[in-house]
Amino acid sequence: MRTDRIFARLDRELEPPKTEIPRMSRTRRALFGTTLAFYVAIVVAVLTTSWLVALDWKVMLFRPYEQWPEVHATLDYFVVLGQRGPTAVMVAAWLGWRSWRQHTLRPLLVLATSLLLLNTTVGAVKIGLGRLGPHYATQIGSAELFAGGDIFPSGHTANAVVTWGILSYLATTPRARRWLSVLSAVVALGVGATTVYLGTHWLSDVLLGWAAGLLILLALPWFEPLIARTEAWIFAMRELWRARRGTVPALPVPAGNGAAIVPQRRPAQKEPVREPVSAGGSGRSTTGRSGGHLGARPHAIRSERTPVTPAGSRHPSHSDRAPRGASPARPVTGG
Numbered sequence: 356m357r358t359d360r361i362f363a364r365l366d367r368e369l370e371p372p373k374t375e376i377p378r379m380s381r382t383r384r385a386l387f388g389t390t391l392a393f394y395v396a397i398v399v400a401v402l403t404t405s406w407l408v409a410l411d412w413k414v415m416l417f418r419p420y421e422q423w424p425e426v427h428a429t430l431d432y433f434v435v436l437g438q439r440g441p442t443a444v445m446v447a448a449w450l451g452w453r454s455w456r457q458h459t460l461r462p463l464l465v466l467a468t469s470l471l472l473l474n475t476t477v478g479a480v481k482i483g484l485g486r487l488g489p490h491y492a493t494q495i496g497s498a499e500l501f502a503g504g505d506i507f508p509s510g511h512t513a514n515a516v517v518t519w520g521i522l523s524y525l526a527t528t529p530r531a532r533r534w535l536s537v538l539s540a541v542v543a544l545g546v547g548a549t550t551v552y553l554g555t556h557w558l559s560d561v562l563l564g565w566a567a568g569l570l571i572l573l574a575l576p577w578f579e580p581l582i583a584r585t586e587a588w589i590f591a592m593r594e595l596w597r598a599r600r601g602t603v604p605a606l607p608v609p610a611g612n613g614a615a616i617v618p619q620r621r622p623a624q625k626e627p628v629r630e631p632v633s634a635g636g637s638g639r640s641t642t643g644r645s646g647g648h649l650g651a652r653p654h655a656i657r658s659e660r661t662p663v664t665p666a667g668s669r670h671p672s673h674s675d676r677a678p679r680g681a682s683p684a685r686p687v688t689g690g
Contacts, residue, residue: 377524379576387573394566401486401507401559404498411557412496415489419552430549437511437546442518443470450525460589462525464582465575466518472571472578473517480567481505489554509556509564512547516568519543524572543568 377383400407420427435441443466450462486507487499519539526532547561
């Protein structure tokens with residue numbers, strides 16, 4: 356099976372050194388608290404239709420896509436780096452290869468946990484506030500809340516922060532962590548600004564999307580024990596499956612029967628016992644015959660038959676022959 360080859364390859368790989376799992380340090384807690392306060396401030400500013408909503412309208416009426424139309428086509432492709440589907444596939448492929456090489460499921464489990472948190476938190480706020488986008492706004496100066504929309508916060512921006520930030524979070528060396536942090540920050544900032552340029556999001560949507568994604572990255576150390584237990588459970592299930600792999604599978608259940616048919620093992624067949632051979636050398640049994648036929652006995656193949664050596668010689672005896680090696684008798688002549 357294909358899974359057998361995969362497990363065999365994993366067993367041949369060298370065990371890498373243990374990577375340091377991020378902990379919820381004092382600095383990380385401070386950053387988390389600051390980002391959370393910024394998140395709440397943005398929500399309150401939009402709910403109260405403050406100066407931030409007025410800035411949203413100014414940027415929207417400025418119509419950046421009309422001011423710089425020459426970059427419109429390029430930014431249409433660049434914004435794909437914030438779409439959940441394509442980015443998740445690309446990052447999952449890279450992390451899957453790392454899991455293969457390092458004998459661990461932690462990279463994939465961290466990605467799955469972060470995407471689950473992203474969809475839950477961002478999706479709940481989107482649906483709860485129901486804000487309309489700039490292209491669907493109905494009243495100038497309004498926050499356009501509770502109108503059935505789903506753009507606050509920006510999903511593209513939050514997804515870019517989380518998906519590309521995972522690479523920095525899982526980096527194994529300080530140098531790689533620094534470079535990947537810069538790269539993920541540039542991509543996240545660029546995706547957020549691009550959505551404002553295209554007119555698909557308000558500026559406040561992007562600010563809240565950056566904060567939402569950063570909160571998820573900062574909170575991941577709290578979920579590391581759960582990730583470790585999940586990984587241990589998956590490997591335990593794998594070992595259990597390996598142990599049960601050699602058993603005989605049950606036969607298909609026929610229609611109308613609720614119990615599986617378990618195949619029974621055949622009893623060991625005893626080797627047939629042959630009757631003693633008569634001393635006459637005929638090789639036949641001394642048992643009687645019934646109706647001219649041999650009695651019902653299991654038939655043994657040639658390799659299982661016991662070779663029989665008849666008693667006595669097959670050649671008739673000749674009393675007039677001299678023993679081999681003896682000189683023949685000479686006739687006695689009279690004299």
